[in-house]
Amino acid sequence: xxxxxxxxxxxxxxxxxxxxxxxxxxxxxxxxxxxxxxxxxxxxxxxxxxxxxxxxxxxxxxxxxxxxxxxxxxxxxxxxxxxxxxxxxxxxxxxxxxxxxxxxxxxxxxxxxxxxxxxxxxxxxxxxxxxxxxxxxxxxxxxxxxxxxxxxxxxxxxxxxxxxxxxxxxxxxxxxxxxxxxxxxxxxxxxxxxxxxxxxxxxxxxxxxxxxxxxxxxxxxxxxxxxxxxxxxxxxxxxxxxxxxxxxxxxxxxxxxxxxxxxxxxxxxxxxxxxxxxxxxxxxxxxxxxxxxxxxxxxxxxxxxxxxxxxxxxxxxxxxxxxxxxxxxxxxxxxxxxxxxxxxxxxxxxxxxxxxxxxxxxxxxxxxxxxxxxxxxxxxxxxxxxxxxxxxxxxxxxxxxxxxxxxxxxxxxxxxxxxxxxxxxxxxxxxxxxxxxxxxxxxxxxxxxxxxxxxxxxxxxxxxxxxxxxxxxxxxxxxxxxxxxxxxxxxxx
Numbered sequence: 001x002x003x004x005x006x007x008x009x010x011x012x013x014x015x016x017x018x019x020x021x022x023x024x025x026x027x028x029x030x031x032x033x034x035x036x037x038x039x040x041x042x043x044x045x046x047x048x049x050x051x052x053x054x055x056x057x058x059x060x061x062x063x064x065x066x067x068x069x070x071x072x073x074x075x076x077x078x079x080x081x082x083x084x085x086x087x088x089x090x091x092x093x094x095x096x097x098x099x100x101x102x103x104x105x106x107x108x109x110x111x112x113x114x115x116x117x118x119x120x121x122x123x124x125x126x127x128x129x130x131x132x133x134x135x136x137x138x139x140x141x142x143x144x145x146x147x148x149x150x151x152x153x154x155x156x157x158x159x160x161x162x163x164x165x166x167x168x169x170x171x172x173x174x175x176x177x178x179x180x181x182x183x184x185x186x187x188x189x190x191x192x193x194x195x196x197x198x199x200x201x202x203x204x205x206x207x208x209x210x211x212x213x214x215x216x217x218x219x220x221x222x223x224x225x226x227x228x229x230x231x232x233x234x235x236x237x238x239x240x241x242x243x244x245x246x247x248x249x250x251x252x253x254x255x256x257x258x259x260x261x262x263x264x265x266x267x268x269x270x271x272x273x274x275x276x277x278x279x280x281x282x283x284x285x286x287x288x289x290x291x292x293x294x295x296x297x298x299x300x301x302x303x304x305x306x307x308x309x310x311x312x313x314x315x316x317x318x319x320x321x322x323x324x325x326x327x328x329x330x331x332x333x334x335x336x337x338x339x340x341x342x343x344x345x346x347x348x349x350x351x352x353x354x355x356x357x358x359x360x361x362x363x364x365x366x367x368x369x370x371x372x373x374x375x376x377x378x379x380x381x382x383x384x385x386x387x388x389x390x391x392x393x394x395x396x397x398x399x400x401x402x403x404x405x406x407x408x409x410x411x412x413x414x415x416x417x418x419x420x421x422x423x424x425x426x427x428x429x430x431x432x433x434x435x436x437x438x439x440x441x442x443x444x445x446x447x448x449x450x451x452x453x454x455x456x457x458x459x460x461x462x463x464x465x466x467x468x469x470x471x472x473x474x475x476x477x478x479x480x481x482x483x484x485x486x487x488x489x490x491x492x493x
Contacts, residue, residue: 007039008147009061009099011090012070014044017106020070023136024143030337032354033161034147038066058093066150067094068143071121072106075114088120095127102146103130104139107194134194141360145209162313163219163355164209167231170216175201176226179260183224183365190366208361218313219357222261229258234318237264237308239271241323245480261308261358265367268321269301275323276405295328295403296381299390302374303401305367307332309359315397326480328403335394342392345375378403386430388479406430407481408463416461421446422454434476435464 008028010021025040041060061067069091076085094101103124113121124130131146133139148164151157159165180201187193195207201224205211210220221231228235241253253275257267277294307319307330315333322329334354336342353359362368369377378390378401388404408426421444428443429435440451455475458464462482464475 005037005039006066007041007064008066008068009041009064009090009094010068010070011061011087011094013072013074013076013085013087016072016074016076017070020136020139023140024068027140027144027356028147030340031144031356032337033151033157034144037151037156038147058089061090061093061099062097065100066102067091067099068102068104069094069124070104070106070139071113071117071124073108073111073113073117075117075120078116083116085116088116091120091124100150101128102143103128104142105130105132107132107134109194135191137360137363141209141356144356145212161355163217163357165218166215167218167221170221170225170231172202172211172216174226174230175205175216175220175224176260177201179224179262180204183262183361186366187361187364191364193364209357210361217357219355219361222313222358223361224260228260232313234316235261235313237268237304237319237321239268239321239323241271241275243325245324245326247322261362262365262367264319265301265305265308265362268304268319269297272300272304272321272323272328273297277409294405295387296385298369299378299381299403300328301367302369302378303330303390303403305362306374307399307401309362309368310334310354310399312354312397317398324405326405326407328405330401331395331398333397334399335397336399342394345392346379346389347376383431386427388433388477391479404479412481416463418458418461418463419454421450422458422463429464429477433479434467434474436474440475 008024010024012021014021021042021044025042025045028034028038028040041064043057043060067090069087071087076087078085105121105125112118131142133142145164148157148160152160184193184195184197184199184204188195188197195204199207202211205216205220205224208220210217210223218232222228222235225231235258237257239255239257240247240251242248243252255267255271257264257271259267272295273293278292304319304321307321311319311332312334317333319333320329320331322331337354359368368374375390375392382389382403387406390404391400391402393400393402408430413423421440425435425440425443428439435455437448437451437455440446440455441448444451444454446454455464455466459466459475463477465478465482467474467476
């Protein structure tokens with residue numbers, strides 16, 4: 001095994017488990033540890049011209065040393081000759097060739113499986129240990145733990161990843177029953193978690209893969225311990241507020257949020273929102289007067305919870321949240337998953353949490369909106385609020401997300417003394433952050449010479465930066481206010 005990767009054959013009724021099959025593949029390929037040791041075979045990944053009849057690609061079962069079965073409600077297509085489905089043939093071939101088999105059963109609630117699937121599942125359960133799962137997120141966390149156990153058993157790794165590793169000194173007496181009860185109540189309401197409202201802490205932690213054979217994990221400590229920092233002192237969120245645009249002392253406001261990860265996220269988000277400008281509407285808009293913040297609370301919450309879920313907990317650094325006059329920055333120790341770049345975060349990408357056993361409970365409690373779409377949601381929320389799009393950057397061993405505030409405040413506009421035409425162009429500028437001379441003429445009704453003068457005035461006042469030249473020239477609004485030493489021009493017009 002050392003020096004080579006093991007192939008995992010994923011077997012299921014393809015249509016029934018399309019989402020789960022893709023989620024397992026993307027998770028294994030994106031996880032730092034698993035991607036070094038495992039490949040995934042999915043029949044649907046083969047080019048159409050290479051796809052073969054079911055009987056022939058059974059040889060892939062023989063080639064792959066690991067066989068992963070997903071059983072649910074459907075039995076699948078049945079061979080006209082003997083009535084056996086490809087899923088059952090694959091299971092039998094894996095059994096005959098003595099593969100390392102993993103079995104996961106979908107929780108169906110009151111739905112009854114197809115009689116042939118029920119019979120196959122009963123036969124498989126008699127041979128193997130199995131686990132039940134609720135959804136794709138629950139499944140990937142359990143696949144993660146199972147593959148880590150395999151690596152440990154074969155001596156490939158000596159220690160489990162941080163979230164799955166045993167937490168030294170942590171016992172069930174250190175777990176806060178109230179926090180567990182709150183979690184179950186919340187997850188039942190938000191994600192329809194199938195655990196009884198009075199489930200014991202042991203049952204809840206076992207269900208979440210945080211307690212195995214009487215051993216509690218680091219993830220259990222961070223999520224549910226009475227005093228999580230007793231087991232990891234740097235697992236906190238440090239927040240600071242600065243009046244200017246740079247880190248400067250004295251710091252006007254500084255606070256460290258500790259406790260369980262849920263509490264850290266709540267505290268950090270509230271800290272940020274308390275430092276932002278807000279506008280209170282009228283009761284005509286609803287029973288209670290609505291409050292609008294200059295940054296969407298959902299966007300702030302998403303970047304804070306992402307930092308907590310994805311950070312490297314073996315680092316001595318902590319998550320840091322800084323509120324500046326022109327932006328909010330969230331720093332967390334860690335790097336993006338293998339193969340993912342900051343640019344990829346603006347488009348559809350797979351969910352690849354660095355700490356799956358931490359991320360999944362956060363998802364179940366609705367702290368994470370949906371797996372794999374968080375950064376896209378942040379971009380959308382900023383766009384809908386007519387704000388500059390966020391920045392994502394890797395700075396050394398830290399990953400940084402920046403949300404830009406609207407620096408053209410009422411006070412700044414009064415100071416700049418803009419004319420009515422220039423003010424009329426600001427809504428479009430805030431929405432698309434760039435403008436041409438022709439667009440300015442259309443918005444304001446100005447002639448071309450007047451538009452050129454107005455735009456040049458905005459360049460001199462550092463509201464705009466001229467980009468390009470000739471017919472390709474346009475004006476761009478910077479994400480932050482330019483200082484006196486900044487150059488507000490470009491290549492000429």
